[in-house]
Structure formats: C-alpha cells, structure tokens
Amino acid sequence: MLAFIVQRLFQAIIVMFVVGLISFSLFQYVGDPVNNMLGPEGSIEERERLRERLGLNDPVPLQFMHYVGNALQGEFGLSYRMGKPVDELIVERLPATIELVFVSAIIALLVGVPMGVYTGLNRNSWLSRIFLTVSLVGISLPTFVIGILMILIFGVWLGWLPTFGRGGVVDLGGWQTSLLTLQGWSHIIMPAITLALFQLTLIMRLVRAEMLEVLRTDYIKFARARGLRNRAVNYGHALKNTLVPVITIMGLQIGSLLAFSIITETVFAWPGMGLLFLQGIAFVDIPVMSSYLVLMALFFVIINLIVDLLYYAVDPRLRAEHVGGAAH
Amino acid sequence: MRLSRFIPVLAAAVAAVLATGADADAKTFRYATTGDILGLDPHSNNEGPTNTMKGNIYGRLVHRKPDLSLVPDLATDWSRVNPTTWRFNLRAGVKFHNGNTFNADDVVYSFKRQTQESSEMAFALASVEEVRKVGDLAVEIVTKGPDPILLLNMPNFYMVDKEFMEANGAFEVVRGAGKTNFANLNPNGTGPFKIVEWVQDNRVVLAPYDGYWGKADLETNVTEAIFTPIPNNATRVAALLSGEIDLMYPVPLQDVPRLDADPNVKVLQGPELRTIFLGFDHWRDELLDLPGTGKNPFKDVRVRKAFAHAIDTKAIQRVVMRGASTPTGLMVAPGINGFQKDMNTPYAFDPEMSKKLLTEAGYGDGFPLTFDCPNDRYVNDEAICTAVVPMLERVGIKVTLNAQTKSLHFNKIGKTEGNNTSFYMLGWTPGSYDAYNPLQNLMTIDGKGQGAWNSGRYNNARVEELTDMIAVTVDEKKRNDLIREAFKIHYDEVGHIPLHQQALAWGISSKTVDKVWQRPFNDVDLRYVVMK
Numbered sequence: 109m110l111a112f113i114v115q116r117l118f119q120a121i122i123v124m125f126v127v128g129l130i131s132f133s134l135f136q137y138v139g140d141p142v143n144n145m146l147g148p149e150g151s152i153e154e155r156e157r158l159r160e161r162l163g164l165n166d167p168v169p170l171q172f173m174h175y176v177g178n179a180l181q182g183e184f185g186l187s188y189r190m191g192k193p194v195d196e197l198i199v200e201r202l203p204a205t206i207e208l209v210f211v212s213a214i215i216a217l218l219v220g221v222p223m224g225v226y227t228g229l230n231r232n233s234w235l236s237r238i239f240l241t242v243s244l245v246g247i248s249l250p251t252f253v254i255g256i257l258m259i260l261i262f263g264v265w266l267g268w269l270p271t272f273g274r275g276g277v278v279d280l281g282g283w284q285t286s287l288l289t290l291q292g293w294s295h296i297i298m299p300a301i302t303l304a305l306f307q308l309t310l311i312m313r314l315v316r317a318e319m320l321e322v323l324r325t326d327y328i329k330f331a332r333a334r335g336l337r338n339r340a341v342n343y344g345h346a347l348k349n350t351l352v353p354v355i356t357i358m359g360l361q362i363g364s365l366l367a368f369s370i371i372t373e374t375v376f377a378w379p380g381m382g383l384l385f386l387q388g389i390a391f392v393d394i395p396v397m398s399s400y401l402v403l404m405a406l407f408f409v410i411i412n413l414i415v416d417l418l419y420y421a422v423d424p425r426l427r428a429e430h431v432g433g434a435a436h
Numbered sequence: 437m438r439l440s441r442f443i444p445v446l447a448a449a450v451a452a453v454l455a456t457g458a459d460a461d462a463k464t465f466r467y468a469t470t471g472d473i474l475g476l477d478p479h480s481n482n483e484g485p486t487n488t489m490k491g492n493i494y495g496r497l498v499h500r501k502p503d504l505s506l507v508p509d510l511a512t513d514w515s516r517v518n519p520t521t522w523r524f525n526l527r528a529g530v531k532f533h534n535g536n537t538f539n540a541d542d543v544v545y546s547f548k549r550q551t552q553e554s555s556e557m558a559f560a561l562a563s564v565e566e567v568r569k570v571g572d573l574a575v576e577i578v579t580k581g582p583d584p585i586l587l588l589n590m591p592n593f594y595m596v597d598k599e600f601m602e603a604n605g606a607f608e609v610v611r612g613a614g615k616t617n618f619a620n621l622n623p624n625g626t627g628p629f630k631i632v633e634w635v636q637d638n639r640v641v642l643a644p645y646d647g648y649w650g651k652a653d654l655e656t657n658v659t660e661a662i663f664t665p666i667p668n669n670a671t672r673v674a675a676l677l678s679g680e681i682d683l684m685y686p687v688p689l690q691d692v693p694r695l696d697a698d699p700n701v702k703v704l705q706g707p708e709l710r711t712i713f714l715g716f717d718h719w720r721d722e723l724l725d726l727p728g729t730g731k732n733p734f735k736d737v738r739v740r741k742a743f744a745h746a747i748d749t750k751a752i753q754r755v756v757m758r759g760a761s762t763p764t765g766l767m768v769a770p771g772i773n774g775f776q777k778d779m780n781t782p783y784a785f786d787p788e789m790s791k792k793l794l795t796e797a798g799y800g801d802g803f804p805l806t807f808d809c810p811n812d813r814y815v816n817d818e819a820i821c822t823a824v825v826p827m828l829e830r831v832g833i834k835v836t837l838n839a840q841t842k843s844l845h846f847n848k849i850g851k852t853e854g855n856n857t858s859f860y861m862l863g864w865t866p867g868s869y870d871a872y873n874p875l876q877n878l879m880t881i882d883g884k885g886q887g888a889w890n891s892g893r894y895n896n897a898r899v900e901e902l903t904d905m906i907a908v909t910v911d912e913k914k915r916n917d918l919i920r921e922a923f924k925i926h927y928d929e930v931g932h933i934p935l936h937q938q939a940l941a942w943g944i945s946s947k948t949v950d951k952v953w954q955r956p957f958n959d960v961d962l963r964y965v966v967m968k
Contacts, residue, residue: 141843142852153885155851157553191475191610191617192636200636259674271674272666273638377666379638387471387637387667390812392843 116416120409127405128179131398132172141188141392162188179402185395189388194399197384203284204274205373205380209365211287211296212304217358220308224315225347228323243309251368255302255375262298270295272377299376303369307361311354318350359415363408463967465658465949467683467960468672472637472665475620478594479549479609482556482867488959489663490594492642493533494625497524497543498590502953502964504771504869506587510538510595510626519582519910520565526573531647532597533623533630540569545598548607555609559867560592582910585870588773592867600624628654629661629962639664642962655951656965673943676701682948682967683960687941689758689816695943704942707762709769709956710865711874712814714747714824714933715849716740717858719893724858725804725836733799734858734892740930742793744783746831747824749935751785756819760939766923767864767874769937771956774871774919779927782934790831802832808860809837810845815938821861849891860891863938865957871919875903879926894931898922 142155142164159165163174178185184194223243227236246254263271276291277284286292322328323346331341370382377383381400388396473489474481481487499509511524530538547567551558563583568576579586601607601619610617623631628648632641640663648654664681666672669688675681677698687695687703695701716734717723723732733739749763765782768775794800805828809821818839825835840848849857866873880903881887881895902922909915926932940958953964 154553154556189474191480191620197636256670256674259671263678263680264674267678271678271680272671273664375668375671377664377668377671379635383637383667390471 112420113417116413120413123409124402124405125176128176128398128402129172131401132175133168141394175398179399184399187388187393187396189391189393189396194395197396198381198399198403200284201379201381201384204286204378205366205369205382207285207287208296208299208303208369208372208378208380209362211300212307212365213358213362215300215304216307216311216361219304220311221315221351221354223308224312224350225319225342227312228316228319229342231320239312243312246305246309251302251306251371252375254305255299255372258298258302259375269298274379299372299378302375303365303372306368307358307365310361311358314354314357315350318353319346322346322349356415356418359411359418363411366404366407462660463658464660464662465683465962465965465967466662466664466681468664468666468675468681469685470665470667470672473634473640473663475617476623476631476634477609477617477619478596478623478625479546479552479555479557480617480620482559484958487592488961489640490625491627491959492629492661492962493623493627493631494594494596495530495538495627496591496593496595497526498587500591500869502955502961504956506591509591511590514587517576520579522577522579522586523570524575524577526575527649528573530626530649532600532626533645533647534597534600535647536597536599538595538597538626539572540575542595542598543567543575544569545601546593546595549596549601549609550593552609557592557594560589563589582908584906584908584910584912584915585773585868585872588868588870595626597624628656632660637665654963656963657967658962658965661962661965676943676945679945679947682945683942683952683965685940685942685958685960686815687943689760689941691943692758692760692941700945700947702944702946704944704952704954705760705939706954707769707937707956708865708940708958709771709869709937710814710863711764711767711769711937712817712820712861712863712935713767714743714935715857715860715862715892715894716743716930716932717855717892718895718931719855720858723803723805724856725806733797733803736797737929738793738797739799741783742790742797742831743828743833744930744933745786745793746790746833747783747827747933747935748785749782751827752820752823753936756816756823757936757938760815760941761936762939763936764934765927767878767926767932767934768866768871769956772866772869772871774916776920776923779920779923783930787827787831794831800832802834804834804836805859806836806838806857808845808849808857809839810842810861811839813842813845814861814863817861817863820935850889855891855893857891862889862891864889871923872903872906875899875906875919875922879903879922879931892932894926896925896929896931899925899931 141162142158163171182195186192187194187197223239227239230236259271262269273295274286274292275295276289277286278288286296328341328346331345369380370386372378373380373382374386384396385400388400469485471485473486474483475486476489476493478490478494495510497509497511498506501507508527510527510530512527514522514524517523526538526540526543532538544567547561547564549555551561551564563579563581563586565578565580568578570576577586596619604618604622606618610620621634626649628645628650629642630645632643634640642661642663644659666675666684672684673688673691673695676684676695679700692703695703717732718734720732722730723734726732753759753761753763763782764780766776766780770777794802807821807825809818811818821837821839825837828835847853849855849860849862864874864878876886877888878890879894880900881890881893882900883904886903887893899922902918906915906918906922909918940954940956942954944952948968949965950968951966953961955961
C-alpha cells in the first residue's frame with residue numbers, strides 16, 4: 109500500500125514538473141508582455157528598463173529555475189497586469205470557480221441520475237425519447253452558444269435572471285460565498301446549468317446504459333422471481349450497481365468542469381479563475397498564466413491520485429495481485 | 437421538471453429583494469466595458485480605461501472638456517512669464533478625499549512622483565525642467581526649452597496629496613515586478629468621485645465626494661456609479677438590453693442596428709481620435725518577400741502611390757465598418773492640434789492608375805508580399821486587412837495575410853524583432869492631442885526618442901528637420917505652417933497610407949440615462965453623466 113502511494117506520488121511529481129516546463133516554454137511564444145504593459149506609446153528606453161526589471165533578459169532556463177524555486181516556496185510572483193501577488197489573486201478567485209463547479213456537479217448528478225434511471229427503465233416511452241433527443245443537443249451545442257441562448261431567453265426576453273457577474277456575496281472568514289443569498293443563487297444558476305449540461309448528458313447516458321446492462325443480469329431476474337417489488341429491484345439492486353462507474357466518471361469530470369469553466373466564466377463574466385486566466389492571456393501576464401496551468405495540473409493530479417486510491421480500496425482484485433508479490 | 441418551476445419562483449423573489457432596495461433619490465449609474473482598470477495609482481499606468489477612472493478621482497491643474505477645450509481645474513488661471521516659464525495660480529480651499537488641503541507643495545511633490553523612471557505618465561512632463569513653489573497657492577513650471585504644447589499635456593498631470601503619500605511610504609511608483617504599490621489600491625484625490633470599493637475584474641464602486649470644490653457646477657446627478665468589466669461582447673449587449681446596466685462600450689458594429697431598433701436603448705456614435713493606417717518597409721535594400729533579388733519595390737515612390745490608389749477606403753467604410761468610420765488622408769484626426777482640414781482627402785481610388793504606376797516602376801507583374809495585421813486590437817482590424825488583400829491582388833500584388841494577436845503583432849513589427857515586416861497595419865492616438873506626437877513617433881527616426889513605432893523606418897530629411905523645429909516653436913501660426921509642410925511631404929511621397937478614424941459606439945439605456953457626453957477618446961467621465 110505504502111509502495112503504491114509512493115509510486116503514485118513520484119509519478120505526480122514528474123507530471124507536475126513536465127507541465128511546469130511545457131507551460132513555461134509555451135509562454136516564450138505568446139508575445140512580449142512589455143508591449144502590453146507600456147502600450148505602443150512607451151519609449152525604447154522604458155521598454156529596456158522594464159524588461160531588465162522583470163528578468164526577461166535572462167536566458168530561458170535560468171528564468172525557469174527561478175520560477176520553480178519560487179513556486180516551491182509558494183511564491184508565484186506578481187501579476188504583470190495588476191501588480192498584485194498571483195497567489196493572492198488565485199485565493200480571491202478560487203471560491204467563485206469552486207462554487208460554480210460544485211453547483212454544476214450537483215445539478216448534473218441530481219438531474220442526470222434520475223433521468224438516466226427513467227430512460228433506462230422506460231426505454232420506449234415518449235418522455236425517454238425527448239430526454240435522449242434533448243440531451244443530444246446538450247452534447248453537440250458548444251457551451252458558449254448554450255450560455256448566450258440562456259442569457260437571451262432568461263435574461264433579456266423574460267428578464268428573470270441577471271445576465272452577468274456574481275452577486276450577493278457573503279464573507280465567511282476569508283471564503284467569499286454567493287450560495288447563502290437568493291441574489292447569489294440568481295447569479296449562479298445560469299452559468300451552473302450551462303456548465304452542467306454536458307456532464308448531465310454524459311451521466312444520463314452512462315446511467316441509462318448501465319441500467320440496461322444490469323437489468324439483464326441474473327441476480328435481477330432472481331430478485332424478480334423472488335417476487336420483490338419493482339421499486340426494490342430497480343433502486344435497491346439495479347441502481348446501486350450502476351453507480352460505481354458513475355462516481356468514478358464524476359470524479360474525473362470535476363477536472364474537466366474546472367477546465368470548461370473558462371468558457372462559461374467568460375460568457376457570464378463570472379469572476380473566477382478561468383476569467384483571470386483568459387484576461388491573463390490577453391495581457392501576456394506570464395505569472396498568472398503559468399500559475400493557473402500548474403494549479404490545474406495539480407488539481408488533475410490530486411483527483412487522479414484519489415481515484416486511484418479509491419480503486420485500490422474498492423477493488424479487491426488490485427490488492428490481491430500485490431499479495432503474491434510476483435503475480436505478474 | 438422540478439428545476440423549471442424553481443427558476444421563476446427564485447427570480448420573483450430576487451425581483452422583490454431588488455425592488456425594496458431601490459431608493460427614490462438614488463441614482464445609480466452602472467456601466468461596463470471590456471476590461472478592468474489596471475490600478476488606481478495616477479502615475480503608474482497610461483491606459484485608456486484606467487486613465488478614465490483616474491480622471492473621476494484625481495484633480496489636474498487643467499481639465500479637458502468633452503469638446504477637447506481646456507478649462508481650469510485645480511489651477512484658476514495661468515500665464516507665460518517668459519518663453520520657458522509658466523505661472524499657475526492654484527485654487528484655494530480644495531480638499532483631498534481624506535480631508536487634507538491641496539497646496540503648492542502637493543504640485544511639486546506630484547511632479548517629482550510622476551517624473552520617476554517607472555512612471556508611465558512621465559511622458560506628459562518630459563519637457564519640464566522643474567516645478568517651483570512661489571507661494572502657498574502658486575507654482576511656476578519651468579520647461580527645458582520653449583514648449584508650445586505644455587498646456588495640452590497638463591490634463592495628464594495628476595495631483596496627489598504629499599502628506600498622505602509620505603505617511604504611507606508610497607513615493608515610489610511600483611510596476612509589474614517588485615512589490616505591490618500602496619497607491620495603486622488606495623486612491624486619494626481631489627476629484628468629484630471617490631472609490632468605495634474595487635473588486636478586481638468584478639466591479640469598481642464610486643460615490644460622489646461631498647467636499648468636491650466644484651460641486652455646485654457639476655453636471656452629474658449620479659449618487660453611485662458601478663463600473664463592471666464584461667469581456668464577452670454578446671453578454672455585454674445582453675446586459676444592456678435586459679436593463680442591468682445603463683451604458684456599455686464598445687458596441688460591436690454588427691449589433692448597432694439591432695440596439696437602435698430597441699426602444700429602450702440608443703446607440704451613440706462619434707469619431708474617435710485614433711487613426712488606422714498601413715505602413716511600408718522603407719529601409720531594407722531587399723524586401724523580406726523577395727529574397728535573392730536585391731530589390732525593395734517600396735523604395736520607389738511610384739509603387740507606394742500605386743498601393744495608395746489601389747485601396748478603396750470608401751468600400752472599407754461602407755462594407756467592413758458598416759459606415760462607422762471616417763476615411764482620412766492625414767495621420768491625425770480632427771480635434772488634434774495641427775489637423776489640416778483641407779489636406780484630409782484620402783488618396784483617390786483608381787486601380788487603373790495603380791496598374792500604370794506599377795508597370796512604370798517595373799512591377800507590372802506584381803510581386804509577393806506578406807501583410808502583417810493584428811486581429812484583436814482595433815475595430816474589425818482583421819476584416820479590414822482581409823478586404824485590402826483582394827484590392828491589392830486586383831493590381832497584381834500577391835498578398836499573404838498574416839493576422840495574429842496584438843502582442844505577437846506588435847512584437848513582429850516593433851523593435852523587439854527589429855521591425856520584421858514589409859507591410860503592416862497600425863493605429864495611433866496622439867496622447868498629447870498634438871501633431872508633434874505622431875511626427876515624433878511614426879514619421880521620424882533619427883533623433884533621440886524618435887521613431888518608437890516608425891516600423892517601416894520612414895525617413896525624410898526635411899520632415900526630420902521640420903519635426904525638430906515644431907518641438908520648440910511657440911508661435912502658433914508659424915508652428916502650424918511647419919506642421920502643414922511636414923504633412924504635405926509625407927502625403928506626397930506616401931510615407932504611410934492613412935485609412936480611417938474608427939467610430940466610437942456606446943450603447944445607452946434611454947430609460948435611465950438622460951444625457952451623457954461622449955468624448956472622442958472613448959471614455960466615460962462621470963462628471964458628464966446625467967440620469968433621469
């Protein structure tokens with residue numbers, strides 16, 4: 109067990125290092141931050157001075173060494189755009205993104221699972237067909253189109269919901285939450301649904317396929333033969349067995365929710381990490397961009413690590429192989 | 437579904453909460469643009485939206501009105517004592533937002549702070565030798581030489597409180613790397629509005645400053661202003677249509693007719709001071725696209741003329757800009773000091789003449805050319821370039837369009853890559869509102885601080901000479917003649933091809949906004965916002 113964890117951690121460190129290196133070298137091609145900081149009107153001498161002060165005249169490997177050294181101490185530098193420490197900016201933005209991802213994950217689960225069960229049980233009902241057709245739209249339309257359509261319908265035509273931003277924010281000891289007020293919910297609901305739509309469809313289809321599979325198995329037939337009620341068979345036996353892969357997929361999908369949130373945040377002007385990153389790109393704000401990429405890589409690595417460990421805990425076969433020592 | 441029933445209930449509840457919060461006298465003005473301000477230190481950044489915000493909070497000696505005229509702000513009057521010395525009498529009884537009194541010491545201190553190396557605003561005071569206190573409420577500004585445009589730069593000279601800055605150790609202007617700047621987060625000015633809250637990339641909330649010296653004459657009746665950055669064009673339009681904001685800019689050109697059709701919204705359009713132009717490689721002996729030939733066609737004035745006559749600026753205005761631009765023949769816009777109305781005719785569109793000129797120059801079969809263009813900097817920049825390509829191909833030039841993001845574009849055509857371009861697009865607004873600025877930056881190259889964005893290294897001995905004279909000539913008539921001559925030479929030998937001034941487009945809620953002045957430098961000065 110310990111060897112397994114150590115091995116995984118070692119892999120994680122390598123992944124982090126490679127991501128750091130790649131993201132850092134990518135930034136050599138995004139343009140010169142000095143142009144954005146000074147604007148075209150800045151003089152030649154001003155440019156040189158600023159380049160020197162930012163350390164942009166050092167060779168690239170040296171810049172990377174500095175970067176890694178500082179990152180290990182939790183120092184991500186100062187944003188070129190705002191002159192504030194990057195870690196401070198991330199701490200400010202993280203709650204917005206985490207809440208958005210959290211709410212959309214909940215929506216995806218709470219809506220996706222029942223829909224999946226329903227379509228699995230009532231394969232030929234007209235409602236199932238509607239669910240399946242509509243879910244196709246959810247998968248095939250890009251997120252930003254869905255977001256803008258929702259803004260148009262609920263924000264502009266019906267005027268029920270605010271079209272942009274985050275509101276009703278309450279400070280909970282450093283964590284800025286918008287989940288405690290009605291106004292906060294009115295702001296989060298549209299971006300969260302937009303972000304959830306793809307995952308919702310995925311979960312629904314996954315649950316449906318698993319249900320169809322499980323309902324054909326022998327133990328379900330036995331359960332029915334024993335005269336158990338439909339309800340007990342469907343929910344007590346069938347659904348329980350379909351949820352294992354759903355939980356795994358959901359765990360992994362949280363990573364992509366974080367990644368997809370870039371687009372949703374831009375469309376809804378949601379002040380989270382994704383928006384910070386996109387504005388960082390537009391401004392060639394290298395410290396913000398690299399920190400974001402490294403942080404996202406860290407999230408993915410941690411989620412994967414947890415999923416791996418969960419497998420280890422859940423699946424007895426994985427453990428059994430190691431008991432023999434030389435099983436393979 | 438449970439969810440669909442939930443939304444209207446929720447929305448109704450929200451509406452109820454919002455309705456009870458509204459106060460009869462409160463006039464909240466909410467406006468949005470593409471990006472957030474960079475900071476609140478008046479001497480740190482020189483960037484459009486940031487300067488606008490600074491103008492609401494800080495006082496200057498001289499204020500520039502929406503019609504570009506100069507009026508007293510913290511100075512009540514001024515006069516030239518001798519060719520290099522100006523005397524400014526200061527307004528009495530002016531208080532900073534923290535209650536401190538404004539006096540001559542603050543002007544001297546602000547001068548020292550703004551002229552630091554790290555200040556981007558130092559350009560406005562580049563010609564100033566020193567600022568001398570000559571009384572508690574009078575200063576003298578001494579220039580290095582006679583400076584004809586000192587007054588034009590005064591609206592860029594921001595006043596800070598000496599005691600406040602010193603107490604917080606904020607003399608140094610900190611930018612980019614190093615440490616965070618106190619003044620960037622804690623503004624203290626003499627302007628009509630003060631900052632209540634700044635949540636980065638989210639909102640800036642302003643409230644009127646009760647102790648503002650000019651409160652009686654202030655046009656605005658706004659009691660609270662909320663500035664929000666909304667980067668996505670469609671979202672910004674939707675926010676205006678749904679009535680969540682009262683003003684937003686820029687309006688994407690394709691949405692102008694749609695917004696105009698909405699009874700609750702109107703679009704305010706006007707010319708901007710920025711001139712969009714095309715530039716040539718004037719200096720390489722061999723064009724980048726013609727390796728091995730030893731030829732640079734652009735060294736021949738006939739080829740440059742052929743290009744100028746091949747481009748249909750009216751078609752660009754009509755089709756690409758949907759009418760929202762003013763075709764131009766000069767490198768400066770109307771309203772800029774030194775603009776010559778009679779010389780502003782664009783080069784005539786005449787492809788036949790263009791072909792003839794190319795044949796005469798020995799390029800009857802054309803030549804290959806890479807066209808460098810930004811795609812996220814100016815209004816419809818890439819679309820303009822895409823329209824120019826077939827116009828040039830019609831006269832035989834084989835154009836490859838290289839449109840890319842602004843930071844890469846500016847790298848390529850700028851000093852970073854040694855002006856690695858043969859033909860490019862650029863836009864320019866003279867920060868000083870004077871013709872000397874483009875002459876210095878775009879049309880000359882040999883002097884110190886000249887030619888920062890003369891990417892094709894256009895060089896004419898007489899224009900260089902004239903520019904140096906314009907810098908120190910105080911007599912307005914004489915100076916104007918020199919500017920005319922320089923522009924005439926530049927026009928006749930097609931140094932650049934000016935295309936147009938792009939139009940400003942603001943979307944305004946006609947239900948809530950009574951009047952707002954649109955200044956040609958595309959900013960919202962809260963002094964001139966009147967709500968219904």
